[in-house]
Amino acid sequence: MHGNDVILENLSMKFGDFVAVQPTDLKINAGEFFSILGPSGCGKTTILRMISGFLTPSQGRVVIGEKDMSGIRANARPTALIFQNLALFPLMSVRDNIAFGLEARGIAKKTRLEKAQELLSLVALDGQGDKLPTALSGGQRQRVAIARALAVEPSVLLLDEPLSALDLKLRQHMRAELKDLQRKTGVTFIYITHDQGEALTMSDRVAVMNKGVVEQVATSDEIYAHPKTPFVASFVGEQNIFKGKVIGKEGDFAILETSQGKLFGQNAHGLNEGEEAILFVRPERMTLEEKQGQQNGLSAILERRDMEGPFVNLHMRAGDQPVAIHVTNVEQTHQPLGADQKLWFAAQDAVVMRPGELASE
Amino acid sequence: MNSLIKSYGKGLTSLFIGLAAIWIVVLIVLPQISMIDRAFTYEDRGGAAATLALEIDRAYEDVFQINTRLVELQAEKEDLIAGTSTAPQQDSASALNPFGTPSPSDDTTGLNPFGTPSVPEANDTSGLNPFGAPSAGNTSAVNRSLAEIEAEEAPLLAQKGELETQIAALEITEKSTTDAVGLDTSYSLKNFTMMSSVHFQIFLATIIYALCVTILAFALCYPVAYAVAMTTNRNKLAILMLGLLIPYAINELLRIFSWIMILEKQGVLNGLLDLLGIINMEAGEGFRFVASNGAVFTVMVYAYVLFMVFPIYNTVDTLDKNQIEAAKDLGASTWRIHWRVVLPHAKPGIAVGAIMTFMLSAGSIAVPSAVGRGLHPDWFSQVIYRRFFEADSWNQGAAYSLALLVACIVFILFNMWVFRVGIRDIAK
Amino acid sequence: MTTTTLESGAMKEQVKSPIDWAAAILNGYLVIFFAYMFLPMIFMVIAAFNASPTPSVIDWQGFTLDWFRALPEDQRFIDGLWHSLIIALGVIVISIPLGLAGALLLTRLQSQATTFLYTVLVSPMLTPGIVLGATTLIFWRDAFGVEGGLLTATIAQSSFIASYCMLMFMARLQRQDIVQEEAALDLGASSFFVFRKITLPFLMPTILTAAAISFLQSIENYNTTFFAIGPSWTLVTEIGARMRFGISPVINVIGVLFVAITIIAATVYVMARRRKGRG
């Protein structure tokens, strides 16, 4: 098995007047674990279905492994789809489920059963071949679905929120397994999710989508550290948000006038004096004690303290502005609720952007 | 039992048990027992009485035949009066007859479910007689003058009158003999074993016909049930549902009746053929589709196909559409998707639909009597009816009913076995 | 990457979707199927307005409403309608309590016997109508000397319509929360009180539906009634008799009335269901 690259050219989808996916250009590399992350209804499934061939794009085209897929039906594309609800065939045994794609290709019974056996081992379900899918646990069913898709040796595996039906523990376990499988098989994985934890941990690269638009494509680290739009900044991870106006620039930094006084942040988008702006700073980048080089300081009142084990979330209020800060268990403090507290952060840990749509909570 | 008393208390529980018991005993079990009892009770009417009964039977059958023939002649007469042309009629056209009217062999064997090659229409009358009684008007001439027809009619009428007086007389004698001697009744299988070979053939033919109707109905309705189940557009779905519900809700008899206007000699189908220039109705040409095997099939499927559509639709509708896409995605052809994914899922619905369709068509009395109108080899239900109400032989009628019931039970068990469904899947 | 394919592709803005032959064939088939279903009925309706004394579509002898005027004067049809209504009411009165009793027993009885009991109680649904009619006729004559007539027809119909009622009640009872009853019993209510105040009101909508369906089934029934009714007749058996001995456009008129009522009722039903689905 080997992966193929997938190229979306000017791909868009309209349902009547409603544009589900705006014209999109995207290149997914061969053998990559690529995630599409976005809130519910943003068009993720629609993109996936256009790649798999179940939807004909209103515009643009899909190219897989240098071959134009226009006019090629789902059953003739080198892709295999894992459905949100898995869609295993409930009346066939696990083995027959896995061998189905081979059966459909008219492969001899002996060969396809051997192949099914191989795949059963690959997904660690050796003794379970004769059971019906309903007799398996959620995680096992998940693996059957993957084995069934891999049986037809696709060069691209499309996964539509395959873990959403599982409970948290199993989901975290399956992340590692999926990543592992992807590495073992070398198949290109296009993975759809609205769970940023899944996207960030597994993916080589992530595309963040909102309302039919791909807003940023980058590695997990890049997305987290250098979001390009207010939406990406606020959708991925937590942010403290300060609104204000640029009153000055200092090298790569901008100075904002906000309700909390002057704040410094990276001027990555080149804002000019007088422009409206938003400043984002991650809760874990804020400290309770001043460290060297932290230009920004504000005072707040401690309202709530959530103990999460390895770290502690402190919910504060600076004037009318809520501020969250994460401290590790090691450096935690025991201020009483209602106590006045000074907060600090460095200018290079804050990003200044032009106002735009934010992710709703 | 305890759980019952716990939920409903003693008084209500006994009320419910009482009602259910009445239902089971009075409405279900005792009537069945009466039927079985009669079916296995042979009424030996004594030597003389038996011959009498047989004679009366025969006379009734002859009268029936004559009546049928008279109706025929009447029709022919009307045709003659309407269109006076005597141009050579059916022989050339009947070769095209898509419905294949029953040939004489059909009537005696009754086993050919698919209509043998057609024969010229006028000749049909020679093969119409399911009972082998002397055929009334066995003419090979295709066109006859009014006089000729009336010449045939007159003796028939006379014969009929004669038979009727004969029957009346016979019945009086029969009554007096049975009153005097009493019926000698005893349990035996004779009601079944005495079934004449014609009746037995009709029984077999009916079962085979009903099986064919069932298979045909399935083939016709499966795509419809599938298409409706796959429809996601709400408006289209509402219209399709209406399209199925309306004919389903309209009375069976009326729907059957509506076909007469199509199949009749002066009907829409002949009108269509006329328009296409295949026949010339002005000249009195036209097929009598009524009473052909094809007509009975067409109408029977028409009348009962909806009993197949709904159960299948109900099961296919519960199929997760993703499964179809998954199969497609894995490269399965349309055929394989149906064979491996949709049909296995629809099994319980198919079983229900097949059972209902088979039962309704095997027990159908409306279709054969409306569209068959005496010409078609009888349907078994018509034989049962005549046993009861014309031959006044209730015990044989009961035996025949039992035979029909057993055939249905066998079919149900067969379906339960083939489709691996339980009684609770069937009756829902 | 082969830039050549990419460039040539970029020019192509609009992608033509391949014609979906399977869907086209299926739609074509649907059209034929529904024509098969509806054309005969359309002909039947048209012929009701034809002056020709034998029902016909192509032998058009002028538009007339005479057959509509003839119907109310046809005493046998009017009597048949009354008979049908009497039987239908009788069927409702018998089938609802029987079906209800059967359903209540079967849903609460926890024993091996339920499958057997269930089979017996649904068996009339799976029995050919003429057999039901014949057995009822035989039993009532042999046991009580009752000859075929409205009474035997009512009883014969009830034997299978009660099964339909039972299945409807069972479907409803399966959705009942037993906890409600238990809570009421726990609060000291008598079982009779609980049945009257909780179970029966819960079943009320189904009782109404079951009554309506029983009514329709009874009115429409031919095979069973035909055997069980003896020398009497109902609207439907009268239609059957006319079909065998001399058809007349009056039957078409009855057909028109049935079609009209059915279309209105079905449309209202589907509309109501859609509205409910939306709300």
Ligand SMILES: Nc1ncnc2c1ncn2[C@@H]1O[C@H](COP(=O)(O)OP(=O)(O)OP(=O)(O)O)[C@@H](O)[C@H]1O
């Ligand atoms: N067949 C369709 N007809 C009309 N609108 C559609 C159709 N399919 C999807 N949409 C709309 O397109 C938008 C995007 O749908 P899509 O299923 O791609 O979302 P998604 O990102 O996968 O969401 P989720 O995370 O909830 O699965 C939605 O607003 C949806 O209502």
Ligand SMILES: [Mg+2]
């Ligand atoms: Mg989705």
